[in-house]
Amino acid sequence: MIEYCTEAIVLAKEDAGEADSRVFLYTPDNGLIIAKSKSTRKITSKLAAHLEPLNWSTVRLVNNKSWQIVDALRMKRLSNLRFLEVFRLVKEVSAAEQPDQWMWQLLKTLYDDDYNAAAAIAAVLKIAGFDPQEATCHSCQSEQPNSFLLNSAKYICQQCLYLSGDSEPSFKWS
Ligand SMILES: [Zn+2]
Structure with a gap:
C-alpha cells in the first residue's frame, strides 16, 4: 500500500x-x-x-x-x-x-x-489541444465559435447550437 x-x-x-x-x-x-x-x-x-x-x-x-x-x-x-x-x-x-x-x-x-x-x-481547451482561437463552427464554418461539444470534441457557434437543439454537453466561454 x-x-x-x-x-x-x-x-x-x-x-x-x-x-x-x-x-x-x-x-x-x-x-x-x-x-x-x-x-x-x-x-x-x-x-x-x-x-x-x-x-x-x-x-x-x-x-x-x-x-x-x-x-x-x-x-x-x-x-x-x-x-x-x-x-x-x-x-x-x-x-x-x-x-x-x-x-x-x-x-x-x-x-x-x-x-x-x-x-x-x-x-x-487550448491546453487540452483544442485551441478555440483557431476553431471554426463545425456546422456553418463561421469563425470564433463560442461553444465546445464535449462528446464529439467539436466547436459550434451559438446559432448552430440553438438550431441543433442538441442535448450533448457543451461548454461555452463567451
Ligand atoms: Zn455555426
Whole structure:
C-alpha cells in the first residue's frame, strides 16, 4: 500500500454508494486522480468540507489498487461558482494520472483574484489541444465559435447550437 501526500485542487465530487464520495482531484505530480472518500456524505464527516469542489487542499491518499482519501485540509477556496464549469471541463479533458504542468499552473492561477471563468474555459481547451482561437463552427464554418461539444470534441457557434437543439454537453466561454 502506497501513501501519498499532495496538494490538490478538488475538481468535482460525486456520490458513490450509500455514504461515500468519488472525488476528482487535480495534483501537480499525478494530474487527475479519482479517489474514494469514505463516509463523506454523512453529516458527521469531518473531511467533507475539505473536499468540496473549488477547494485547494492538502490531501493524504493511500493506494491499494485504487485511491482512497484518508485526510484532507482546505487551504484556499474559490468563491465564484462559475468556476465549477471550468473544473468540470478540466475533469472531462484530463486522462487519469497523466500530469500536465500547464494545466496545474493554470488551475493555480485561477485562485488569484479577477480571473474570468470564460477565459479560463478557453485556456483549458487550448491546453487540452483544442485551441478555440483557431476553431471554426463545425456546422456553418463561421469563425470564433463560442461553444465546445464535449462528446464529439467539436466547436459550434451559438446559432448552430440553438438550431441543433442538441442535448450533448457543451461548454461555452463567451
Ligand atoms: Zn455555426
